[in-house]
Amino acid sequence: MSKRPTLSLKSKPAPATKKAGAGMGSRPAVPPGGRPRSEAGKAAANKPASKPADKPADKPAVKPALQPAGKVPAAAQTAAPSAPAPSPWETAAPRVHKARNTSSGPSKAPSFAPPRSDSGGLRASHHRDLKPRVQTEFQAELKSDSLAFALLGAAAAVLQVRGGMALPQALAGVNAPSPQARGAIQDIAYRAMRQLGRSDALVAEMAPKAPDPLVAGLLACALPLMQASDEGPAPYEAFTVVDQAVTAAGAHPDTARAKGMVNALLRRFLRERETLLAAVLAQPVARWNYPQWWIDAAITAFPTQWEAVLTAGNQAPPLTLRVNARRVTVEDYLVRLAEAGIGARRIGEQAVRLDKPVGVHLIPGFDEGDVSVQDAGAQLAAQLLDVQDGMRVLDACAAPGGKTGHILELADVALTALDADPQRLTRVRENLERLGLSAELQAAQAQGREWWDGEPFDRILADVPCTASGIVRRHPDIRWLRRKGDALQLATLSGQILDNLWQMLRPNGKLLFVTCSLWPQESEAQAAAFAVRNRATRIDAPGQLLPVGGAEQDHDGLFYALFQKDA
Numbered sequence: 001m002s003k004r005p006t007l008s009l010k011s012k013p014a015p016a017t018k019k020a021g022a023g024m025g026s027r028p029a030v031p032p033g034g035r036p037r038s039e040a041g042k043a044a045a046n047k048p049a050s051k052p053a054d055k056p057a058d059k060p061a062v063k064p065a066l067q068p069a070g071k072v073p074a075a076a077q078t079a080a081p082s083a084p085a086p087s088p089w090e091t092a093a094p095r096v097h098k099a100r101n102t103s104s105g106p107s108k109a110p111s112f113a114p115p116r117s118d119s120g121g122l123r124a125s126h127h128r129d130l131k132p133r134v135q136t137e138f139q140a141e142l143k144s145d146s147l148a149f150a151l152l153g154a155a156a157a158v159l160q161v162r163g164g165m166a167l168p169q170a171l172a173g174v175n176a177p178s179p180q181a182r183g184a185i186q187d188i189a190y191r192a193m194r195q196l197g198r199s200d201a202l203v204a205e206m207a208p209k210a211p212d213p214l215v216a217g218l219l220a221c222a223l224p225l226m227q228a229s230d231e232g233p234a235p236y237e238a239f240t241v242v243d244q245a246v247t248a249a250g251a252h253p254d255t256a257r258a259k260g261m262v263n264a265l266l267r268r269f270l271r272e273r274e275t276l277l278a279a280v281l282a283q284p285v286a287r288w289n290y291p292q293w294w295i296d297a298a299i300t301a302f303p304t305q306w307e308a309v310l311t312a313g314n315q316a317p318p319l320t321l322r323v324n325a326r327r328v329t330v331e332d333y334l335v336r337l338a339e340a341g342i343g344a345r346r347i348g349e350q351a352v353r354l355d356k357p358v359g360v361h362l363i364p365g366f367d368e369g370d371v372s373v374q375d376a377g378a379q380l381a382a383q384l385l386d387v388q389d390g391m392r393v394l395d396a397c398a399a400p401g402g403k404t405g406h407i408l409e410l411a412d413v414a415l416t417a418l419d420a421d422p423q424r425l426t427r428v429r430e431n432l433e434r435l436g437l438s439a440e441l442q443a444a445q446a447q448g449r450e451w452w453d454g455e456p457f458d459r460i461l462a463d464v465p466c467t468a469s470g471i472v473r474r475h476p477d478i479r480w481l482r483r484k485g486d487a488l489q490l491a492t493l494s495g496q497i498l499d500n501l502w503q504m505l506r507p508n509g510k511l512l513f514v515t516c517s518l519w520p521q522e523s524e525a526q527a528a529a530f531a532v533r534n535r536a537t538r539i540d541a542p543g544q545l546l547p548v549g550g551a552e553q554d555h556d557g558l559f560y561a562l563f564q565k566d567a
């Protein structure tokens, strides 16, 4: 039985002796012919988790001083936003859309596309259908460093998520003239997602009729800024938020008529906060900020732990690094961080959590590949796979390559990185380039065989598409985008993938089945059914890891099942 790696601190660090670039099987080009990437809207809502894990995490909530001119405080502008923001694999620099004005002078307010008319995403306040169109090209005159500007941009993104689009895509479509403006918009939008159940309930309690979609988005962005939450204290002075929300409403034709209503509603919230909160917090969706079906599913799956699970998913995630064992020991890297004035502690074999998130390019050695951003729980995969030099390894469902890089850091193996999405596969290549490692990249479906040369693998990692319900602290929009039936639907696909990959495993070889899900249908039940169907021997692995944030343990919700083929 193999040794089970733990998340706790190990006394013996991994050796830092191997040279970079020693990975085998170099064929970096992505072959043509993979399926096109699916886009936003309902398709995105139902799209299997592209586990956007391992992204830079949120800044801690800091209550900024009152800004007389309603400006976004400098701290909010420059710190890592409360959004995962661009993954280090996605882009080297903060994603900035065509800058028309990088000064803090008057700037066009964010523009955005209309919501999908199917409104397959969130429930709207008062359950009213979303208005199908907003004025997409209109750009209000607002200062780009003002809170009003950021509120309007974030409201546009919330509107898109309500229409079924994933938040990172929605934010990418919002115009922001500077990295600071983008950071502020992201911060507000991510907060809005984490408190959407409560905000909608408050609006329903106070407004005589459902507000128009962009007004509802504006309120969903403003209300969380006036309240303490699992993320920390309220980040702005309440009267600044009211003032800037009213300014934002007045600056856009789709909200201008509701300017008085926004003012009245937010002021009423300030006056009657206690009573209003007492009323709405009796509703589970407002109390927990998850859809009711999600709360019910958590209670069923974790009868004694569901509250902790839901709470963990509402916290801002930390920034955790994986130290590249080929380059540097964890001990030496902690010294480098200390010298750079960055507080950190070890929380796993190669996992180091920063005390406060910082931009990835400020992390010593990040650009050179000495470290990667990866959740501590996700770092278990490569360890559990137990790779040895010379092995032939398949990383099925590999993009964006977080686990691919880790496997190659641990041993000199011939690795095939497979993913159905050619665009996401390019991120594997970029990621490996930064690390100085290489693999054979294949754009193909893991449930098919046409890409396989018939040579069996010693190790197979099946990090299958799933609902991503275990990583909601990084991706708070997921809870609003998923539907109750998604887990079962995805389990059908992942069952096909597992059965197919099992045929490609060498006798005595090991297959590691991973999801970033909380739901048993796509994790434990899937593992049990797979073992029966294939007479597969299950060996020691953690099973369901619940999400947790704390001094010693800090990781997302993940599932691990390890199987060995008979000799």
Ligand SMILES: C[S@@+](CC[C@H](N)C(=O)[O-])C[C@H]1O[C@@H](n2cnc3c(N)ncnc32)[C@H](O)[C@@H]1O
Pocket: 048, 049, 050, 051, 396, 397, 398, 399, 400, 401, 402, 403, 404, 418, 419, 420, 421, 424, 444, 445, 446, 447, 463, 464, 465, 466
């Ligand atoms: C959970 S993510 C993988 C995360 C990755 N292992 C990492 O650590 O960075 C799942 C991946 O499966 C891919 N995928 C979805 N359906 C697939 C299929 N039928 N065959 C192969 N890959 C698929 C998605 O494009 C996505 O990149």
